[in-house]
Amino acid sequence: ARPRVGYFYSGKKPAQSVTDGMIGMKVGDFQSIPVVVNENVTVYDAICQMFLDDVGTLFVVDQSSFLSGVLSRKDLLRTSLGNSELDKIPVHVIMTRMPNITYCKKQDSLIQVAKRMIDQQIDSLPVISAKEEGLEVVxxxxxxxxxxxxxxxxxxxxx
Amino acid sequence: ARPRVGYFYSGKKPAQSVTDGMIGMKVGDFQSIPVVVNENVTVYDAICQMFLDDVGTLFVVDQSSFLSGVLSRKDLLRTSLGNSELDKIPVHVIMTRMPNITYCKKQDSLIQVAKRMIDQQIDSLPVISAKEEGLEVVxxxxxxxxxxxxxxxxxxxxx
Known part of the structure; x- marks a missing residue:
């Protein structure tokens, strides 16, 4: 992941740096691009979006483009089961809402975020940048x- | 994860053992219990099973209880979309079949398995024990x- 500029030989680095490497790991160094949908999008369209972008979680934003909810494959599967009107339900009806969303920031330690994912059984966290008016999904x-x-x-x- | 019997003080272990620890990690030390369904179960029942056991992947077994397929949340969501007869379709129609299933064994290195998951974009692998007649999901x-x-x-x- 890191550029290897400045290394003149290929040998094992000292073991100490495995430990150092782990401590130094930040969310920003490993994060992916977020896939967001507007809260008025239908459940049907959200499912299609999820397949198009091949992600397991969509982040929902309000009219000002700030984070308002999270949609998992599980949420969408639950809704699609025995519901034939998926093109009539907007995602804001079924999404997990703020303030029940766990999020993190670029500079957070990856170890701490991994711990939160295990403890709270979360598959995907939005990485946000806090603005005065709301949370921007980055x-x-x-x-x-x-x-x-x-x-x-x-x-x-x-x- | 490992019992701490025999340690008399709480101090950092030498850094070298982070490296050793990683090399020594085996699938068997970290695996979870598999959730299996029979290949004649309906898609509807499989989705319910997935929610009951709160897993993202089900393993499908044949009449002899040997591995015959894999069902992901994605497979089930795709099928449920615009399909109202989920209680009439058996899972063997939509599952990923042998020999297109990537699996691993208890004694495999966790690093190698993690690499395979990333390279092949797989969320979940069955851990199997090979018998003469087929693969047992363990x-x-x-x-x-x-x-x-x-x-x-x-x-x-x-x-």
Whole structure:
């Protein structure tokens, strides 16, 4: 993940840096691009969006483009089960709303965020930037990003 | 994750063991209990099972209880979209089938399995035990397990 400029040989780095590497891991270094939908979009369109972008979670924003909710595959599957009017229900009816959303910031420690994902059984967290008027969604952290971080530890040390 | 019997003081372990710890991580040490359904179960019942057990992937077994397919939340959501006969379609019609299933074994290295999950964009792998007649499903590895492994590195070294 990090540029390797300045290394003149390919050898294992000292083990100490695995530990240092983990402590230094920040959300911003591993986050993905967020996929957002407006809160008036229908459940049907949200499901299509989820497939188009191949993500497990959509972030919902209000008219001012600030975070207002989260939609998981689980939420959409639950709603689609035995409901034939998916093109008539707006997502704000079924989404998890603020303030019940766990989010994080770019500069947060990846270890702490991973811990929160396990403790609260969350698959995906929005990475936000707090503005006066609301929360701007700037990224997405999933267990895929954590898995990548885990692998980068192994790769950096050629395990 | 490991018992701490025999430690008489609470101090950081040497950094070298983070590296050793990662190399030594096996699937069997981090796997979860698999949730399996029979291939003749309906899509509707499979979705209910998925919610009951709160998993993202179901493993499908044949009449002899050997692995025959995999069902993800994505597969079920795709099928449920615009389909009102979910209680009439058996899961074997929509599942990913052998030999297109990536699986692993208890003694496999967790690093290698994590790499496969990222490279092949897989959320969950069955852990199998190979018998003469087929593959017995003995566990499940997801990115949640990898996230737990990542955290256990931090916890063992009190990062």
């Amino acid at each position: 990224g997405r952290i999933t267990k895929t990003n954590i898995t990548r971080a885990f692998l980068s530890l192994a790769e950096d040390h050629e395990l | 566990g499940r590895i997801t990115k949640t397990n990898i996230t737990r492994a990542f955290l256990s590195l931090a916890e063992d070294h009190e990062l």
